[in-house]
Amino acid sequence: MTISAATPRNSPEASPALPLARGPLSESVLDVLAGRGTTLPDVGAIHHADPYGDDLHLLLYVLYELHYRGFAGADERLEWNPALLGVRAAAEDVFLDALRHDGGSGRTDVAQAVDALLLEPVGDDGHSVSHHLQRGGELWQLREYATVRSLYHLKEADPHLWVVPRLRGRAKAAMVAVEFDEFGAGRAEDIHAQLFADLMADLGLDPQYGRYLDVAPAQALATVNMMSLFGLHRRLRGALVGHFAAVEITSSPGSRRLAAALRNVGAGPAAQRFYDEHVEADAVHEQVVRHEVIGGLLADEPELAADIVLGIEATGHLEDLLADHLLAAWREGRTALRTPPTT
Numbered sequence: 001m002t003i004s005a006a007t008p009r010n011s012p013e014a015s016p017a018l019p020l021a022r023g024p025l026s027e028s029v030l031d032v033l034a035g036r037g038t039t040l041p042d043v044g045a046i047h048h049a050d051p052y053g054d055d056l057h058l059l060l061y062v063l064y065e066l067h068y069r070g071f072a073g074a075d076e077r078l079e080w081n082p083a084l085l086g087v088r089a090a091a092e093d094v095f096l097d098a099l100r101h102d103g104g105s106g107r108t109d110v111a112q113a114v115d116a117l118l119l120e121p122v123g124d125d126g127h128s129v130s131h132h133l134q135r136g137g138e139l140w141q142l143r144e145y146a147t148v149r150s151l152y153h154l155k156e157a158d159p160h161l162w163v164v165p166r167l168r169g170r171a172k173a174a175m176v177a178v179e180f181d182e183f184g185a186g187r188a189e190d191i192h193a194q195l196f197a198d199l200m201a202d203l204g205l206d207p208q209y210g211r212y213l214d215v216a217p218a219q220a221l222a223t224v225n226m227m228s229l230f231g232l233h234r235r236l237r238g239a240l241v242g243h244f245a246a247v248e249i250t251s252s253p254g255s256r257r258l259a260a261a262l263r264n265v266g267a268g269p270a271a272q273r274f275y276d277e278h279v280e281a282d283a284v285h286e287q288v289v290r291h292e293v294i295g296g297l298l299a300d301e302p303e304l305a306a307d308i309v310l311g312i313e314a315t316g317h318l319e320d321l322l323a324d325h326l327l328a329a330w331r332e333g334r335t336a337l338r339t340p341p342t343t
Contacts, residue, residue, distance in 0.1 A: 015072045016210025019062065022218075023055025029062060029087065033074040040083055046090040051098035052321065054338075056091055057221040061151075061213070063088040064228035068155055069209060092229055099226070100310065103317030108305040110298060113242075113312045114290055117249040129323045130257035132330070139265040141330050143203050144337060145258075146196075147212045148220045148326070152227075153196035153274075154209050157182035162231035163240045170296025171241070178248065178285050178293070195274040202271035205341075215337040219322040226318055230311060238304030241297055242311020248285045255279045 018034055021027035025046060031037030041059075049056040065071065066079040078084060100106075107113065133142060157179055164175055184190035197207035206212075230240035259275035297304060329336035 014209060015070045015074075016065075016208070016213065018071045018074065019058065019213045022058045023053075025049060025055045025091075026058040026062070029059050029084070032084070033062065033071060033078060035073070035075075040087050043086070043090045046087065047094060049091070049094055051094045052218060052222060054218040054221075056094060057218045057225055060088065060091050060095065060225045060228075061221045063091075064225060064232070065210070067228070067232065068158060095222075095225065095229065099314040099317070103314035104310040105313055106306065107309050110242075110294060110305050110308050113309045114245060114249065114294065117246060117312065120253055127320060127323050127327070128254075129326055130254040130261070132327055133261035134257040134264070137261045137265070139203075139267075142261060142265060142267070143205060144330075144335065145326070146200055146203055146205055147337065147341060148216050148322075150196065150200060150205075150207075150212050151210075151216055151220055151224050154193050154207075155224075156193045156196065158193075159227040159231035160240065160244050163237050163244075166234050166237040167241075167293075167297060168300060171293050171300065172296075174288050174292030174296060175241075175244075178288055181285070192274070192277070195270075195277060198270040199274040202268040212341055215339055215341045217322075217325055217336065217338055219318070219325045223315075223318045223322060226314060236307065238297065238301070238307030239311035239314070241293060241304075242308040242313075243315045244311075245289045245294055245308070246312045246315040248289045251278050252286065 018030055021030050025041045028037060028039055028041050032040060046056070046059075062071070063084060066074070066076075066084075070076055070079070129145065133145065160175075160182075161179060164172060164179070167175055180186075182192050184192070184194070188194065200207040227240075227243060230236045230243055255275040255278035259272050259279065262271045262275065294308060297308070326336045
């Protein structure tokens with residue numbers, strides 16, 4: 001598949017640099033975005049890619065990023081280029097099929113799926129990053145965790161906004177109410193993405209948007225790509241709501257442990273504030289999301305129950321994959337990043 005070369009326009013100053021390729025699929029797409037090439041990957045090759053691998057997820061990540069801030073030097077018109085959208089659709093099919101197979105049970109009992117989110121394990125079950133970091137996490141591990149999570153938290157609420165025009169009534173009103181808090185309730189300095197940038201600076205990390213894309217493992221890219229996948233497709237609006245519910249309902253206890261971990265290593269107040277804020281805010285959001293967002297959506301469209309459960313369970317599946325990757329590395333005393341960052 002080929003694409004006509006385009007003349008790059010100047011990108012906004014906030015746009016990150018294009019990352020390094022992680023395989024032939026992502027390399028060809030990055031060459032097109034950089035204006036170095038015109039040939040895109042074959043759809044057959046995409047269908048044989050590892051659904052959780054670095055190459056596929058970097059390909060997806062950079063194509064999704066065209067809908068966020070784009071990349072320095074990449075023509076903004078490529079956002080809606082039909083050939084690139086075709087490549088993205090093939091990669092999405094591979095990823096979504098894997099999520100349905102590995103992370104979705106096919107159940108339709110939303111109440112049961114939500115109740116499962118409320119069950120906190122007694123102590124550390126061996127798969128909890130927040131328990132590990134609270135119990136004995138070292139500063140370098142907390143810095144790595146912030147590095148990996150920066151891909152999500154620096155765009156924290158953005159992908160969820162795509163579902164708003166696709167909701168109505170109770171679900172829409174409640175979703176906007178929660179998002180209002182995520183965006184700082186009208187105060188730029190309190191936007192949760194800004195609070196995370198402050199956390200990164202407190203830990204001696206570079207808070208620039210997209211700064212650590214090259215060092216983040218595929219498991220971290222997959223968690224962000226799932227949000228973009230669910231958010232960009234109207235047909236997956238139920239899955240996006242399920243994902244949103246999983247994040248909001250499980251956030252408060254985990255944030256409490258992470259705030260304690262940061263205090264344990266002597267992190268500053270800006271680092272602690274991000275998680276302290278989520279302890280309080282997400283405890284309130286939990287009830288709103290469960291009863292109003294999910295409840296309102298099911299009242300309007302009960303046929304979306306299975307998709308809501310998929311969003312909940314796929315979120316848990318990908319979070320487990322990321323946690324297992326991080327903990328396996330840290331327990332061996334090695335970095336969980338692809339390469340150590342320069343900052």
